[in-house]
Amino acid sequence: MADFFETGEFHSRRYRYGNAMLCQEFHEELEQFRSGLEGSGLAEGSIDILIRGTRSFLEFLEKEGICSISGIHHSHLNSYIMEAAPKNSGNISNVTWPLGKFLSHLKKQGKLPFDRVPKLPHPVCRRKKVLPCMEDAETSAILAAVDRSTTMGRRDYAIILTAAYTGMRISDIFALELPSIRWAEKEIVFVQKKTGTENVVPLSAEVGNAIAEYILDGRPKSDSRSIFLSTKAPYQPMSASGNRTRIIHKYQHAAGIERRAYDGKGFHAFRRSVGTRMLEAGIPVTTVSQTLGHGSPVSAKRYISLDVKGLMECCLDISPFATGKEGLS
The missing domain is CATH 1.10.150 (DNA polymerase; domain 1)
Structure with a gap:
């Protein structure tokens, strides 16, 4: 005003x-x-x-x-x-x-008021909580809860499906532009917000159809290059608003999925699911890291903690050792 x-x-x-x-x-x-x-x-x-x-x-x-x-x-x-x-x-x-x-x-710049840069204290390494991935049943329930007969529903369905199938960060999904979708090559090309580097992920038929349905029969008429827009004028790109948590919470509630504070079941849980499923399929950590666009392969190692079957193969056989507790026998 x-x-x-x-x-x-x-x-x-x-x-x-x-x-x-x-x-x-x-x-x-x-x-x-x-x-x-x-x-x-x-x-x-x-x-x-x-x-x-x-x-x-x-x-x-x-x-x-x-x-x-x-x-x-x-x-x-x-x-x-x-x-x-x-x-x-x-x-x-x-x-x-x-x-x-x-x-x-x-x-x-020659302006430091000391002889040298002081050595600042560094925090001790703290334990990192292993957050869960999104279970397949939960993903299916969330997608089923979306009303695709509405403009908002078609948009939200395409956003959630893209997150669940590609493992892209929600900030990158919101920032996707029309040229980002290379239909002929069946791939999505984008620059990651977090790292500033370009990444390419496969465009599956399911994701491509959902995005196409929204663009053709849901997306407001706009000169914006952004794919996903708000449903009300002036039709801003989704990246300009704080809708990411509202979207996932809305459909989790509709699907009857209970949420707790800091339970890790937000949009990023889809990304953890993709990384975990790739490891469970025997794909090397380095390949998982490249696919998800990590700056370092170390970032993908957290998904190993969610691969329960793979971790069990690493367990040592304790049968030769006498145990005094029933839980260890």
Whole structure:
């Protein structure tokens, strides 16, 4: 409305509030830091974490009455980490990593107020919870709960089926554009949001038919290149809205699937299912990693924990050893 009264035109876009204005020196230094990161080859999401973390540190300095890089002392680093730690108990590296990167940037610019970049504390390795994949019966029930006679239903059915068959991240599915579907080659080509690298996945008949049905008989008329659009004007790309959790929760509820907080049964469970089924079929971990577009094969190893049959083959025979408990006999 402010834009409308000022310019006479209405612009449909999301505004983000909350970032405090930094002093001139800190603002300029943060922009220089951002420019250096954008040419470093880091993914967009990683750059966003570094910038947000650095801004948080600079805002902390201003609260301490420091408005100059030369005024930073070691005590400020310790105080900032102690203050930010309770809010980042799950991943303290989101505090120390941006701080270390920014200090390295200052050293490169010759502005570091210390002799060397301090060695920041690293968190100990924490246990990673093995989240479940989506069971075949659950996937079938969710798809059956979608009302494909409606425009929204045809869109949501195509989105869920694509996730279940390809293992693509939901952010990448939402960002798919019309040229991403290569019908003749039977493949989907896209640039991953998380890694910034191109990936190609097979286009099965089921997924292709669902997407085609939505495009031909469900997708609103729009000049947008994005495949999946909202059902209400101005028909924004799905990537511009927060609908990903609403979609999966809606059809899980309709299918009678109970959800608990942090149970891992969101859209990403479909991706874990694809990785697990590939391993169960005897496909090498490296191939699974390449198919899912991981930056490193190590990322695919988590699916080994879900391959119960394969894990049983790795178990040692304990029959030669005497056991005193019934459960081990």
